[in-house]
Amino acid sequence: MHRVAVVAAHQVKSLELAIPGQVFGTAHSRDKPAGAVFGAPLYEVVICGERPDLAVVGRSGAELFRLTAPYGLEEVLTADTVIVPGTRTDWEPAVEVLDVLREASARGARIASVCCGAYLLAAAGLLDGRRATTHWTSAADFARRFPRVEVDPTVLFVDGGDVLTSAGAATGLDLCIHMVRNDFGAAVAAEVARHIVIAPQRDGGQAQFIVHQEPAADSGSLEPTMRWLRDHVDQPLTLPDIARQAAMSPRTLNRRFREQTGTTPLQWLLTQRVRHAQELLETSDLPVEDIAQHCGFGTAVNLRQHFTRRLQMSPRPTAAASNSADQTRPRPR
Numbered sequence: 001m002h003r004v005a006v007v008a009a010h011q012v013k014s015l016e017l018a019i020p021g022q023v024f025g026t027a028h029s030r031d032k033p034a035g036a037v038f039g040a041p042l043y044e045v046v047i048c049g050e051r052p053d054l055a056v057v058g059r060s061g062a063e064l065f066r067l068t069a070p071y072g073l074e075e076v077l078t079a080d081t082v083i084v085p086g087t088r089t090d091w092e093p094a095v096e097v098l099d100v101l102r103e104a105s106a107r108g109a110r111i112a113s114v115c116c117g118a119y120l121l122a123a124a125g126l127l128d129g130r131r132a133t134t135h136w137t138s139a140a141d142f143a144r145r146f147p148r149v150e151v152d153p154t155v156l157f158v159d160g161g162d163v164l165t166s167a168g169a170a171t172g173l174d175l176c177i178h179m180v181r182n183d184f185g186a187a188v189a190a191e192v193a194r195h196i197v198i199a200p201q202r203d204g205g206q207a208q209f210i211v212h213q214e215p216a217a218d219s220g221s222l223e224p225t226m227r228w229l230r231d232h233v234d235q236p237l238t239l240p241d242i243a244r245q246a247a248m249s250p251r252t253l254n255r256r257f258r259e260q261t262g263t264t265p266l267q268w269l270l271t272q273r274v275r276h277a278q279e280l281l282e283t284s285d286l287p288v289e290d291i292a293q294h295c296g297f298g299t300a301v302n303l304r305q306h307f308t309r310r311l312q313m314s315p316r317p318t319a320a321a322s323n324s325a326d327q328t329r330p331r332p333r
Contacts, residue, residue: 001044002183005079005104008049008069009087009097009120014056015169016085016114021045023176026192027184030283042184048075050097059169061088073100081179082109086116086169089138098124105162112164112179114172121163122146132165133158154262173198186278222246222260225253226268233273233296239266269296274310277303281315288315 006020029039049069058064073096076082082104087093101124105111113121118134119142121127127149134142139153152158157166157175166175173196181189225246229237242265243250257265277295280286286294292303307315 002042002081003079004043004045004081004083005071005076006045006047006083006085007073007076007097007101007120008047008054008067008085009093010050011055011057011061011088011091012067013086013088013115013169014058014064016117016172017047017056019114019169019172020083020085020176021047022196023173023180023192026195027180027188028191030187030191042180042188046071046075046079048073050094057088061090073097076100076104076109077107079104079109082111083176084111084113084117084120085172086114086135087120089116089119089141093120093123101126108162110162110164110179112166112175114166114175115169118142118165119145121165122149126163127165130160130163131158132160132163133167134165135168185282186275187282190279222256225265229265229269230272233269233276234294235296236298237269237296242266242269270306271310273297274307277307277315278311291315 004020004024006017008017024043024045025041027042029042032039047069048071049067050073052068054067054069055063056065056067077100082101084101097120101111101120105124105126111121111126113134115135116138118127118132119138122132122142122145127146129148129150131150131152133139133152133155136153139151142149143151153167155167156171157164157178159178164175164179166172177189177193177198180192225242228245229242239250239253243253246253248256254264257263257268261268263271273295277291277297280291280294281288284291288300288303292298292300295303297303297306304315307313
């Protein structure tokens with residue numbers, strides 16, 4: 001199995017600590033034995049503590065409870081992926097934690113932070129010269145303390161390949177789902193999201209927070225429009241079509257989409273079409289031409305162009321019943 005080590009530093013934040021175990025622990029193979037609810041687990045998750053007796057804190061930094069981690073920091077060096085939850089940013093990180101992060105990175109592990117866990121990655125020098133993100137309220141302080149890091153406070157997460165960073169605490173869910181998708185495909189990631197009961201896809205470029213006040217249900221909320229778009233990905237929709245459904249002008253629709261998602265309605269719809277195509281390629285034996293119709297691309301040529309541009313791979317159908325390696329995604333790390 002793919003081994004995930006969660007680094008529990010002293011003064012670790014409670015929610016950020018729990019998220020990786022919840023997401024990766026829910027990921028199972030889609031091949032289920034007869035009568036079984038789940039297939040085989042795809043990840044082994046280990047919690048590695050800085051010290052035997054850890055303080056776990058809430059968002060205010062006040063201690064909530066004490067935790068005895070089942071593993072020490074040495075187990076971090078056995079992991080394929082290392083997750084660093086957020087900690088108090090006014091707490092000096094332990095040298096032992098920074099050293100083990102550097103060594104894990106040097107050994108080739110994928111390193112990811114949740115929220116202010118980016119402070120630990122930056123202190124270890126793993127973000128120097130890189131683009132990264134953290135919680136928007138900490139972005140200015142982060143940029144001041146780590147001037148060699150290009151901090152982007154506007155996005156949900158940044159995937160730098162071997163090093164990934166996410167924004168506010170709940171965006172750790174988005175980042176972990178994103179990693180499951182990269183490792184084992186869109187169908188497995190969607191099943192994890194359904195089980196946890198969260199949205200199956202929020203792109204890393206989506207805005208961290210809504211700029212304007214949260215709209216009431218009858219004042220232009222985009223959620224019904226997004227749901228309608230997902231239900232109509234097979235149709236050749238235009239911006240005026242979407243604006244009519246949302247009961248607003250195209251200009252207002254564009255503005256609100258950018259505020260709430262960081263992109264335009266048509267680009268958001270295109271992402272949904274590509275993700276739907278990826279899931280169909282992984283879970284059905286439909287030919288590419290039929291999948292192109294199901295996803296609103298019209299032709300296989302259009303599907304291939306957009307699929308390759310978004311995912312840097314060519315779409316190739318894989319029979320749902322096949323036990324061979326999924327050809328629509330990179331192999332797991």
